[in-house]
Amino acid sequence: MIKQLEVVRREHLKEKPDMATLGFGTVFTDYMLSMDYNPEQGWHNAVILPYQNIELSPAAQVLHYGQAVFEGMKAYRTGDEVRLFRPEENFRRMNQSNARLNMPEVDIDFMVDTLKQLVTLEKDWIPTGEGQSLYIRPFVIATEAYLGVRAATHYKLLIILSPVGAYYGSDHLLATKIYVEDEYVRAVRGGVGFAKVAGNYAASLMAQTRATELGYDQVLWLDGVEQRYVEEVGSMNIFFVIDGTVVTPELNGSILPGITRKSILELAQHLGYPVEERRISIDDVFEASQAGTLQEIFGSGTAAVIAPVGSVKYKDQELVVNNGQAGLVTLDLYNHYTGIQNGTEKDPFGWCVKL
Amino acid sequence: MIKQLEVVRREHLKEKPDMATLGFGTVFTDYMLSMDYNPEQGWHNAVILPYQNIELSPAAQVLHYGQAVFEGMKAYRTGDEVRLFRPEENFRRMNQSNARLNMPEVDIDFMVDTLKQLVTLEKDWIPTGEGQSLYIRPFVIATEAYLGVRAATHYKLLIILSPVGAYYGSDHLLATKIYVEDEYVRAVRGGVGFAKVAGNYAASLMAQTRATELGYDQVLWLDGVEQRYVEEVGSMNIFFVIDGTVVTPELNGSILPGITRKSILELAQHLGYPVEERRISIDDVFEASQAGTLQEIFGSGTAAVIAPVGSVKYKDQELVVNNGQAGLVTLDLYNHYTGIQNGTEKDPFGWCVKL
Numbered sequence A, B: 001m002i003k004q005l006e007v008v009r010r011e012h013l014k015e016k017p018d019m020a021t022l023g024f025g026t027v028f029t030d031y032m033l034s035m036d037y038n039p040e041q042g043w044h045n046a047v048i049l050p051y052q053n054i055e056l057s058p059a060a061q062v063l064h065y066g067q068a069v070f071e072g073m074k075a076y077r078t079g080d081e082v083r084l085f086r087p088e089e090n091f092r093r094m095n096q097s098n099a100r101l102n103m104p105e106v107d108i109d110f111m112v113d114t115l116k117q118l119v120t121l122e123k124d125w126i127p128t129g130e131g132q133s134l135y136i137r138p139f140v141i142a143t144e145a146y147l148g149v150r151a152a153t154h155y156k157l158l159i160i161l162s163p164v165g166a167y168y169g170s171d172h173l174l175a176t177k178i179y180v181e182d183e184y185v186r187a188v189r190g191g192v193g194f195a196k197v198a199g200n201y202a203a204s205l206m207a208q209t210r211a212t213e214l215g216y217d218q219v220l221w222l223d224g225v226e227q228r229y230v231e232e233v234g235s236m237n238i239f240f241v242i243d244g245t246v247v248t249p250e251l252n253g254s255i256l257p258g259i260t261r262k263s264i265l266e267l268a269q270h271l272g273y274p275v276e277e278r279r280i281s282i283d284d285v286f287e288a289s290q291a292g293t294l295q296e297i298f299g300s301g302t303a304a305v306i307a308p309v310g311s312v313k314y315k316d317q318e319l320v321v322n323n324g325q326a327g328l329v330t331l332d333l334y335n336h337y338t339g340i341q342n343g344t345e346k347d348p349f350g351w352c353v354k355l
């Protein structure tokens, strides 16, 4: 594991985009991090270099067998202060994903240090508007040119950066409508659902397309065995406020262990809300709605932060949550959470890493 | 859909490898086919060009979300005669995979024509030794540079070619030992198991690694729901000869519909063997073994063709099939099947496409 980081400067910096109209994940900054792996040297050749296309053999295993994992996190800026949010958690999860796909693990401390250097260099790219941030995408791909099915010997890790606005457009606290998918399955225990691996997302597209066509914003996935228990939403974990308690499905091997999920659980407890991680069936949700105890639903994820859910469609039933509005618990958590991330509020957990 | 094919010649052809010692999927020929897709033009820019690295944006969706499908087939040469084996079946299956991942379908006739031109150009690369052939790998990847999770707008299709020997080494009729995986799951109904998509293979690596460590050659997968019903082996479908009947698991949405599987079913019927496609549990297999009615087991796939199975390990039981030898039905099917492919036997089904 090499500890040195080379920096290759570019001659001309790009023009920055209009930060007022940022979308998600289309604009990239001036630099990226690149690092290579082979069995002899381990991870080596760590270099910050101008953002540019990469060259791959057409036989590179990532293109055939999907050995690819990624992470997503954000840097926030207030004035001159820049914060990363729990970056070591993302590299820890990356290692869990790597392990599941037989890929080499990274040195977490080295990655966090390297990321700090990269983000410091790209500080001017961090937008400061409401809901804006610098999205950070580390990923690892198998580069070996070999068509047999086995773990590759050569890999590349890259980190690319993209200034982003709110994930679901400007009105980020508008409640979303979710569609409970009862045919397609995202993941099953014994599979790779808990890992942030490329194939999980390709497998989710058809369901998302159907939900969109039917007029819904997002898919809510059920478990792969019984197709009864709530798992997660597109790229968010899911929370229910039932009778004052903040409930989220327990981690079961097929749900992605969201860092926002984990942090929200800690924050909610800190704020005095009772929390529960447990199995919850879609029938439980509809029964709670009928009984009048289902108060709020929201999704949690790095991209969307906290997204209130206004309605849930399952087979021929549809329930409306809190009159289709963001609820009080959702808003309370949202305000404290984004306050900590933006530095406008104290960070009692030590989550933020200042540059 | 454009119908024209440009050919860009290379100045110097590569040196051919020693065909006597060919492995699998490491050597590539002089040329490849490349074709692009965008929403305005559909598939366009079909060109045969020198085999070379490709350039991708680091944000190309294939590297993050696994929108990648592939196919595998073979060209066989006897003297000056070159045969493709049911190529239209592979492009038909590619379209099923494309559809499952929200990717654009290809024109099957155009693809078969194009492939014929490519293989004709690369005829000298087709090895003629026992068990040897030219492996053909068509694949489609999402190239759009965008980090949101949705179907990409831009794709690239490539066909690369690799002269290959027998998949499991020279002694290709040596019986393999298989390990029944009872923890990891490859695929589940409602998922993408029936499609030849990249993510399925990454998800299979851990189980294969464990099987190898325990001294077995291949993993036998069980269904994802009950973990009881036999599905398939690594990159082969599986057949049992029970009481004279050739039995294979029925297609259920999580098993890859192998073209070898389909052809073997047709061939076996033609040769007068009773065949059955049905659900078969791993307990059924062990019970048949105990009852003395389990006569043979073999795997079927393009790479390995037909591979006899000599033993099956499940939890703490292990069964030996036909004294660990290739059985008579297996050998009969193998001989007729490879005879048709090599042109040494009549092709009553019209499977072979001559160039």
Ligand SMILES: Cc1ncc(COP(=O)(O)O)c(C=O)c1O
Pocket: A072, A232, A233, A234, A235, A236, A237, A256, A257, A258, A259, A260, A261, A300, A301, A302, A303
């Ligand atoms: C499938 C899935 N679930 C949940 C999440 C939320 O995880 P986190 O809070 O770490 O962003 C994500 C994404 O980022 C995801 O892709």
Ligand SMILES: Cc1ncc(COP(=O)(O)O)c(C=O)c1O
Pocket: B072, B232, B233, B234, B235, B236, B237, B256, B257, B258, B259, B260, B261, B300, B301, B302, B303
């Ligand atoms: C998972 C899997 N099952 C079965 C097969 C056999 O299919 P075919 O006979 O078309 O090669 C393959 C491979 O090629 C495969 O990858």
